[in-house]
Amino acid sequence: MLKIIALAAVAAAGLVVGFGAPDAWAGLPAPWQEGLQTAVTPVAHKIHDFHNMLLVIITTITAFVTAMLLIIIVRFNRKANPEPSKTAHNTLLEVVWTALPVIILVVIAIPSFRLLYYMDRAVEPEMTIKAIGHQWYWSYEYPDAGFEFDATLVEEEDLQPGQPRLLQTDNVVVVPVDTTVQLLVTAPPEDVIHSWAMPAFGVKTDAVPGRLNETWFRVEKEGTYYGQCSELCGINHGFMPITVKAVSREEYARWLASARAEFAAIDAPTVKIAQVQSGRR
Numbered sequence: 001m002l003k004i005i006a007l008a009a010v011a012a013a014g015l016v017v018g019f020g021a022p023d024a025w026a027g028l029p030a031p032w033q034e035g036l037q038t039a040v041t042p043v044a045h046k047i048h049d050f051h052n053m054l055l056v057i058i059t060t061i062t063a064f065v066t067a068m069l070l071i072i073i074v075r076f077n078r079k080a081n082p083e084p085s086k087t088a089h090n091t092l093l094e095v096v097w098t099a100l101p102v103i104i105l106v107v108i109a110i111p112s113f114r115l116l117y118y119m120d121r122a123v124e125p126e127m128t129i130k131a132i133g134h135q136w137y138w139s140y141e142y143p144d145a146g147f148e149f150d151a152t153l154v155e156e157e158d159l160q161p162g163q164p165r166l167l168q169t170d171n172v173v174v175v176p177v178d179t180t181v182q183l184l185v186t187a188p189p190e191d192v193i194h195s196w197a198m199p200a201f202g203v204k205t206d207a208v209p210g211r212l213n214e215t216w217f218r219v220e221k222e223g224t225y226y227g228q229c230s231e232l233c234g235i236n237h238g239f240m241p242i243t244v245k246a247v248s249r250e251e252y253a254r255w256l257a258s259a260r261a262e263f264a265a266i267d268a269p270t271v272k273i274a275q276v277q278s279g280r281r
Helices: 004-019 042-075 091-120 249-262 268-279
Strands: 127-134 139-140 147-151 173-176 181-186 194-198 203-207 213-217 221-228 241-247
Touching: 091 203, 091 213, 127 173, 127 203, 139 241, 147 249, 173 249, 181 203, 194 241, 203 213, 241 249
Parallel strands: 127 181, 173 241
Antiparallel strands: 127 139, 139 147, 181 213, 194 203, 194 221, 221 241
């Protein structure tokens, strides 16, 4: 009896982790997780809503097709229907099975395009961060503050308590909560394509050599969030994590003051962006 209770408790815990992960896991994939990571940005919330809408649509279609198959199996098998119909076509049926998928696709396409335009560019961003993908690490520029730094994987033997394996970087990207952040993503002309992906933010943007891609996020909740390069970029692709720490505006101001003193200065933002676009570093 106790064994059964214990197994039931483990199963219940797995459901909690899979479908409603607690805030402590907001920025991490959870063991046995079946749902999406907890959304902490407006874009991620809209992606989750779109996902849930698609889930209802595909479930309805699957149920309908399954019901039709069962009806056909039961009503039109050899025993129940020894003399099969010789009907060659049915105009109404053909119109319905052509028009209905078109209507479903339109229903999906309209919110899909709205979401794509919503997540494409920041409206009146309050700060800008530039992420540059290298083999195999990320470097970040804060053009508004005038400094840059590299962020590389923390090896397993160097991890501190609470730091996740293969997801922790030595330097972390720090952003204030409730702030619209414009994210520019690129890679040096001599490098390969990478992808800056942060599931909790609903962000996944390719870093294309010599080009600038733009997206944005606005973190609603303080915490540390983890992502990875999501474009196969070479032998160490799996060792190119992303760590973002969202803090209060007051704490961000304190970090900014120390970061200016700690990290190297960069050129003016317009010069730097022009260099990348023209193929110079």
